[in-house]
Amino acid sequence: MRNIDDYRAIVGDSVVDNLYLLARQLGGTVVQNINSTATGGGVAEILNRMIPLLNQLGINAHWDVIKGGEKFFNITKKFHNALHGVETDFSPDELEHFLAVNHQNAVEMNLYGDIIFIHDPQPIALIERRPEIGRNWIWRCHIDFSRPQNDLWLFLKNYIERYDTAVFSAPAFARNLSVPQVLIAPSIDPLSDKNRDLTEQEVQGVMEKFGIDPEKPTVTQISRFDYLKDPVGVINAWKLVKKYIDCQLVLAGGGATDDPEGEQVLREVQEAANNDKDIFVLQLPAGSDFEINALVRGSSVVLQKSLREGFGLTVSEALWKERPVIAGAVGGIPLQITHKYSGILTRSIDGTAFWIKQLLNEPEFAARLAKNGKEHIKNNYLITRHIKDYLLTFLSLFHKDDVNFFH
Amino acid sequence: MANLFHFYTEMGLVELLGKKAKNLAELLEGIRTVPGSCIYHHTHKFLKQHHFLSPEPPNDFAYWTGSVFGDELLSETLAAVDIIQFRSIRNLREKFITTIEEHLNQGFEDRNVFSGYEFHFMSSRSFVIKTGDEAGNLQEFLQIIKKIDTHALYFHIFEARIRLERADNDFSYWLASELGENELARRIAHIDPYTITLEGLRKKIVNLIEERLHA
Numbered sequence: 001m002r003n004i005d006d007y008r009a010i011v012g013d014s015v016v017d018n019l020y021l022l023a024r025q026l027g028g029t030v031v032q033n034i035n036s037t038a039t040g041g042g043v044a045e046i047l048n049r050m051i052p053l054l055n056q057l058g059i060n061a062h063w064d065v066i067k068g069g070e071k072f073f074n075i076t077k078k079f080h081n082a083l084h085g086v087e088t089d090f091s092p093d094e095l096e097h098f099l100a101v102n103h104q105n106a107v108e109m110n111l112y113g114d115i116i117f118i119h120d121p122q123p124i125a126l127i128e129r130r131p132e133i134g135r136n137w138i139w140r141c142h143i144d145f146s147r148p149q150n151d152l153w154l155f156l157k158n159y160i161e162r163y164d165t166a167v168f169s170a171p172a173f174a175r176n177l178s179v180p181q182v183l184i185a186p187s188i189d190p191l192s193d194k195n196r197d198l199t200e201q202e203v204q205g206v207m208e209k210f211g212i213d214p215e216k217p218t219v220t221q222i223s224r225f226d227y228l229k230d231p232v233g234v235i236n237a238w239k240l241v242k243k244y245i246d247c248q249l250v251l252a253g254g255g256a257t258d259d260p261e262g263e264q265v266l267r268e269v270q271e272a273a274n275n276d277k278d279i280f281v282l283q284l285p286a287g288s289d290f291e292i293n294a295l296v297r298g299s300s301v302v303l304q305k306s307l308r309e310g311f312g313l314t315v316s317e318a319l320w321k322e323r324p325v326i327a328g329a330v331g332g333i334p335l336q337i338t339h340k341y342s343g344i345l346t347r348s349i350d351g352t353a354f355w356i357k358q359l360l361n362e363p364e365f366a367a368r369l370a371k372n373g374k375e376h377i378k379n380n381y382l383i384t385r386h387i388k389d390y391l392l393t394f395l396s397l398f399h400k401d402d403v404n405f406f407h
Numbered sequence: 408m409a410n411l412f413h414f415y416t417e418m419g420l421v422e423l424l425g426k427k428a429k430n431l432a433e434l435l436e437g438i439r440t441v442p443g444s445c446i447y448h449h450t451h452k453f454l455k456q457h458h459f460l461s462p463e464p465p466n467d468f469a470y471w472t473g474s475v476f477g478d479e480l481l482s483e484t485l486a487a488v489d490i491i492q493f494r495s496i497r498n499l500r501e502k503f504i505t506t507i508e509e510h511l512n513q514g515f516e517d518r519n520v521f522s523g524y525e526f527h528f529m530s531s532r533s534f535v536i537k538t539g540d541e542a543g544n545l546q547e548f549l550q551i552i553k554k555i556d557t558h559a560l561y562f563h564i565f566e567a568r569i570r571l572e573r574a575d576n577d578f579s580y581w582l583a584s585e586l587g588e589n590e591l592a593r594r595i596a597h598i599d600p601y602t603i604t605l606e607g608l609r610k611k612i613v614n615l616i617e618e619r620l621h622a
Contacts, residue, residue, distance in 0.1 A: 182422055
């Protein structure tokens with residue numbers, strides 16, 4: 001298990017010292033995190049990393065999971081789509097079932113935290129216990145909330161406004177609410193397999209395993225096979241570059257598995273790749289973090305040509321590895337990249353091709369972008385900053401002035 | 408014997424106001440009505456977010472009007488607002504209001520940016536914590552300045568002046584009132600901290616103190 005002090009070597013002593021200073025102000029406050037799954041998905045991943053670190057800092061952090069059957073999770077999956085702006089109908093029965101499962105959990109669960117920290121919409125209605133037990137309640141929304149379907153938004157708003165604070169991941173997700181809204185961006189863990197330093201041999205080994213020539217310039221996009229990540233657009237941009245520069249393209253992502261749309265996108269990608277020996281379409285199994293890390297580190301340029309994006313942590317992951325990144329100017333990506341300073345923002349296939357050529361032809365400029373990008377991620381998007389924001393949010397429940405002193 | 412200088416560090420929590428602007432008129436209206444903590448956030452965020460690198464545009468209003476809205480002249484004028492001259496957020500807000508008003512009155516075009524490119528108003532809440540470091544003389548002060556977290560430098564130089572409306576930055580005040588180091592205090596107060604990184608600021612203060620000690 002990682003120790004909070006292991007991060008000193010990466011972010012410096014003062015950052016970790018400040019976490020201890022903050023945690024000390026909270027004494028042994030009991031923070032009870034509640035979400036809907038112990039495994040799989042970004043929320044479980046971040047809680048798995050975060051809970052031990054919070055405990056090492058002296059916070060009494062716990063994590064509990066609500067129970068729900070298949071019907072409940074089908075409904076909450078529909079919530080997820082509707083919050084992403086996909087037109088979705090909800091029957092009264094579905095909303096009733098959602099509330100009934102929440103009520104059942106609210107009755108059966110031991111809600112013991114000084115702070116009850118609810119993650120995402122699935123357990124949102126546990127707040128019904130508040131009049132009876134009091135406590136401090138935070139609702140943390142991890143998903144893209146920029147275009148929620150209106151009827152669902154109104155349904156959820158009724159619950160969100162009973163919390164002390166709501167937490168969102170990007171400024172665009174903020175809503176008109178009667179309770180304070182806090183901005184906490186997601187983060188990456190620099191010590192995880194996906195992000196830790198690798199040796200040159202490790203990187204080369206992975207490149208060779210996939211048949212990629214380590215001597216030839218490589219352009220890479222890591223993402224699911226999803227229309228919104230525009231993998232076919234990436235191939236078209238690369239083809240424009242290939243006319244002038246001999247380079248390879250790697251498109252690596254999770255397998256299509258049970259996602260019918262994913263399979264369709266993959267077919268279209270393979271069609272566009274047309275068996276070109278310089279295009280590597282890699283379907284990586286779950287748990288391929290080490291391979292993804294190596295592929296990014298072995299790349300000359302990393303793309304994230306998204307058409308829509310939540311936060312886009314793959315950008316942070318590539319910048320952290322000091323790679324020059326070209327990414328779509330959507331969602332949270334402009335927060336991570338300042339154009340021509342810490343990376344390149346594009347809006348079209350032609351623009352993407354133009355900048356790939358520029359960066360491959362001007363490696364010194366590319367290296368400067370990459371260096372600035374890494375510093376930006378180090379200062380703003382590592383897990384230590386995420387922990388700091390959580391500790392500040394906890395403190396903000398008890399100290400409500402604009403400037404709060406701790407002598 | 409001088410009263411000790413107690414060092415504090417500052418950490419900020421960003422709050423979202425759920426209010427956004429898609430054109431200059433809405434930006435102006437927002438600047439007029441948002442809480443002072445919002446003006447403070449948008450004029451000081453860059454200092455902390457980019458402090459290890461070269462200085463960035465010094466405020467979010469300048470950044471958005473230039474890089475997003477595309478009015479380079481207004482952006483440059485907003486970037487040039489000399490924040491060090493303002494003793495309170497109230498006065499600073501007025502300056503931004505008159506700058507944008509004058510620009511619009513000169514007939515420069517206002518228009519809507521594309522959806523997704525709006526300016527989002529945010530505010531900042533500060534949590535100021537005693538670090539345990541304390542200095543009783545110039546030598547001790549220097550040693551702490553050399554190693555202290557940049558957030559502590561930030562608090563004593565920026566936040567103390569404009570947000571807490573103290574007469575001067577905390578360092579200059581203590582050096583003059585407790586150590587009688589009036590000239591050193593004046594020279595530190597004379598640095599424009601808004602046009603330098605926090606690490607650059609640290610170096611300048613260290614140099615000034617070392618010069619004084621070796622004089």
